[in-house]
Amino acid sequence: MSVELPEAQILAEQMTNTLLDKKVKSYDVKDSAKLQKIGFMNKKLKDYERLVGCKVISITHRGNVIRIQMNKKMNLVLCPDYGAKILFHKSADTLPKKHHLKLEFTDGTFLTIRQTGMGLVYSATDQEAKDLYVIKRDFSDVPSPVGEYDFTFERFSELLDAKGQNIKAAIVGKTAVVVGLSNAAFQEIIYKAGIHPKRNTSTFTDDEKHEVYDAMKQVLNARICSGGKDNWLNLHGEPGRHTPVMGPNMKDKNCPACGAEIEKIAHGGGQVYFCPRCQR
Numbered sequence: 001m002s003v004e005l006p007e008a009q010i011l012a013e014q015m016t017n018t019l020l021d022k023k024v025k026s027y028d029v030k031d032s033a034k035l036q037k038i039g040f041m042n043k044k045l046k047d048y049e050r051l052v053g054c055k056v057i058s059i060t061h062r063g064n065v066i067r068i069q070m071n072k073k074m075n076l077v078l079c080p081d082y083g084a085k086i087l088f089h090k091s092a093d094t095l096p097k098k099h100h101l102k103l104e105f106t107d108g109t110f111l112t113i114r115q116t117g118m119g120l121v122y123s124a125t126d127q128e129a130k131d132l133y134v135i136k137r138d139f140s141d142v143p144s145p146v147g148e149y150d151f152t153f154e155r156f157s158e159l160l161d162a163k164g165q166n167i168k169a170a171i172v173g174k175t176a177v178v179v180g181l182s183n184a185a186f187q188e189i190i191y192k193a194g195i196h197p198k199r200n201t202s203t204f205t206d207d208e209k210h211e212v213y214d215a216m217k218q219v220l221n222a223r224i225c226s227g228g229k230d231n232w233l234n235l236h237g238e239p240g241r242h243t244p245v246m247g248p249n250m251k252d253k254n255c256p257a258c259g260a261e262i263e264k265i266a267h268g269g270g271q272v273y274f275c276p277r278c279q280r
Ligand SMILES: [Zn+2]
Pocket: 255, 256, 257, 258, 259, 260, 275, 276, 277, 278, 279
């Protein structure tokens, strides 16, 4: 499954509680060819060597990008876009068989990252980090849908009006008016808001825009509070408790609100489940 803003936020918070001040003792890279080829891992393995001897000084995230900042102007940038297992290990006993990157710290603990779908695992200097595509994309002036005081309804409404596009394009991907969301959050948000997935935002009434804004806040905050999605594992290998109100888990089921059969369409490069009666 994809890792979106709520899960990235949980990981960043857990990393702050777990990794701060730890010093990298060694690294190991495996199965990297595919990710290197598309630029999602450093082409030169030696680039990871630069992390050795560095101490973790801060962890920040924006959208679904996590930046583990170290001293000596180094960073480990993670963007688990299409799914990753990012795990902390108190000892070597729980190390997984597979990883793309394993960091061992001087206190005998470990961090392992295994991309299960496409995503970025990059060692970068402060300067190199600035030029990374995912940093430019998510550490940008595009608003974050939660956690920022200036992301008001008025701002959201302005951004929707400025573009006038399909609602999926407005929430997910390159033309989105917010960072950090993908198809999973999209399906939940528009179900809650009662909006059909094929609607164009230029046809929205003010009330409908408000429904989408409120649903976005509600869905994302609920997911953060319940520890992420129920098919996702946090830094300590524990599953989240959030079951999506709409998505693949609703296949062949009926809408809990109206009883209509849930439908599925291919839309915007993914499958979208929705209620044909509640979503207009
Ligand atoms: Zn319904």
